[in-house]
Amino acid sequence: MAPYAAEDSQDGGGAGTGTGRRRAARYAVPAAVIGVAAATIGLVPALADSGDPDLPKTTAQELLRKIAASDTEQLSGTVKIHTDLGLPSLGGGAAGMLGGAGGGEGGGEGPSSADPKAKLTELATGTHTLRVAADGPDRQKLSILEDAAEYSVIHNGSDVWAYDSKSNEAYHAKDTGRHDAAGDRAKQREDELPATPKELTDEILKASGDTTSFSVDGTSQVAGRDAYRLQIKPKQSGSTVGAITIAVDAKTGTPLKFTLTPASGGAAVVDAGFTSVDFGKPAASTFDFKPAKGTKVTEADELKGKELKDHELPGKGERPGDHPQRAPKGAEGVEGAEGLKVIGEGWTSIAELKLPEGAGLAGGGAAKGDVPADAQKFLDSLGDRVKGDFGTGTVYSTRLVNVLITEDGKAYAGAVTKEALVKAAEAR
Known part of the structure; x- marks a missing residue:
């Protein structure tokens, strides 16, 4: 391309x-x-x-x-x-x-x-x-x-x-x-x-x-x-x-x-x-593969049933297209993902997503109670608590990507600073 x-x-x-x-x-x-x-x-x-x-x-x-x-x-x-x-x-x-x-x-x-x-x-x-x-x-x-x-x-x-x-x-x-x-x-x-x-x-x-x-x-x-x-x-x-x-x-x-x-x-x-x-042509044998005797082989087709179950099979009388929200995230591109909104543009774009109930992430409102106490303590230790017009939340940081999870169950993520995430959440 x-x-x-x-x-x-x-x-x-x-x-x-x-x-x-x-x-x-x-x-x-x-x-x-x-x-x-x-x-x-x-x-x-x-x-x-x-x-x-x-x-x-x-x-x-x-x-x-x-x-x-x-x-x-x-x-x-x-x-x-x-x-x-x-x-x-x-x-x-x-x-x-x-x-x-x-x-x-x-x-x-x-x-x-x-x-x-x-x-x-x-x-x-x-x-x-x-x-x-x-x-x-x-x-x-x-x-x-x-x-x-x-x-x-x-x-x-x-x-x-x-x-x-x-x-x-x-x-x-x-x-x-x-x-x-x-x-x-x-x-x-x-x-x-x-x-x-x-x-x-x-x-x-x-x-x-x-x-x-x-x-x-x-x-x-x-x-x-x-x-x-x-x-x-x-x-x-x-x-x-x-x-x-x-x-x-x-x-x-x-x-x-x-x-x-x-x-x-x-x-x-x-x-x-x-x-x-x-930059020369590799030998054709480079791409040859045949499993040896005794090798456990898993066929991708064997995984289809589990994958389809994870994304909900259509009910009786329904067609696959009757429930587009059941499509896996990414199937229709970022803008087509359910509940996903994009704030800003370019390098400072921030993805806003409503977390599902029971997501089990710190700062996730009711879902927070579903997390074991030790796990919650560990998650809290990874993040920084923040406050704003949106209420309270936790920012999880890496050297590149930051994620803010608010108590009302929303997530804001991007290759942006913590301050930019807080500002975006306050503006919603």
């Missing part, structure tokens, strides 16, 4: 930014930032960038065109993952107090340890090593290297396999191009997880509008390749995003490194880059 129109101006406010793009930017920027930082992959080189190559001068507009025109479809390489949201550890007793998140019915863990929906979210914190390979739109492979183990997701034609060597379990789905059934929604979520610097870059650039400034911040070397540094900054005050820097391969236009730093300063929240990369 072309993440940014070639005729757009350097500061993002040129004629190429249409009404539709500006409307999308109202909600897409915070969604992209939250998604990249909290539920997806940050790629950081094992070694710092080296060198300051002498490259021909270029403008931000020309560099954006170069990224948009990049036709790289074949590559292989090694990356490292490091994401630092500043979240406290939820392991051990804390996880237990919160209801054993990740275990059992409703805990978010799939029936197979190889299910990508659960496994890939582990990349949201800490440092990991990856190997990636791609050969066009029909063949990709991503492997997470662990101590004496490896987890891989392989897309080869109509088949999507995931394999966890530690448990000797595999997950299999068919890539039919349909996204209307539960199993296909699971596949769609896998597709939406950015796995390379280019995908991370596309998520940000496609959401940028006239609230964003672009500039060229010199040159660097990443994975032994000469690159330009494209810097992206919010024009608006109140955002927790300080800057995004993308190292763009001078020859191919492929993003090689992606770094997101918070407005508060300090280490990057997400840092993305190859430690080695090869």
Whole structure:
């Protein structure tokens, strides 16, 4: 896709930014930032960038065109993952107090340890090593290297396999191009997880509008390749995003490194880059997978019944379209989610959502009583109590994303400051 129109101006406010793009930017920027930082992959080189190559001068507009025109479809390489949201550890007793998140019915863990929906979210914190390979739109492979183990997701034609060597379990789905059934929604979520610097870059650039400034911040070397540094900054005050820097391969236009730093300063929240990369065609055997004898295989079709039950099957005589509110969140885009409103635009957009009864979050009114005392104490210790015209509430903060939950059961979230959330809640 072309993440940014070639005729757009350097500061993002040129004629190429249409009404539709500006409307999308109202909600897409915070969604992209939250998604990249909290539920997806940050790629950081094992070694710092080296060198300051002498490259021909270029403008931000020309560099954006170069990224948009990049036709790289074949590559292989090694990356490292490091994401630092500043979240406290939820392991051990804390996880237990919160209801054993990740275990059992409703805990978010799939029936197979190889299910990508659960496994890939582990990349949201800490440092990991990856190997990636791609050969066009029909063949990709991503492997997470662990101590004496490896987890891989392989897309080869109509088949999507995931394999966890530690448990000797595999997950299999068919890539039919349909996204209307539960199993296909699971596949769609896998597709939406950015796995390379280019995908991370596309998520940000496609959401940028006239609230964003672009500039060229010199040159660097990443994975032994000469690159330009494209810097992206919010024009608006109140955002927790300080800057995004993308190292763009001078020859191919492929993003090689992606770094997101918070407005508060300090280490990057997400840092993305190859430690080695090869733009040659990977061997066809790279994408071959056949479960060995004794491997436990879970078919995506087996999960459809549970997924459909979770989202309520139509009653007798009803058609699937009779109750659109039963569609899973995200099926129709952010603006189509039930009860979701977007306040503001661009980098300071705030999502307002009415929490369901019994959500069990601190500050959630009646739902608060449903939380065990120890769990409530733990949740309260994570947040800051605030007061305003809306009453009282609790703000839960990370280095990038902040969430305000009020006593009347509303949630306000965005890559914005605590003060911006309070102000938005007071204005409602």
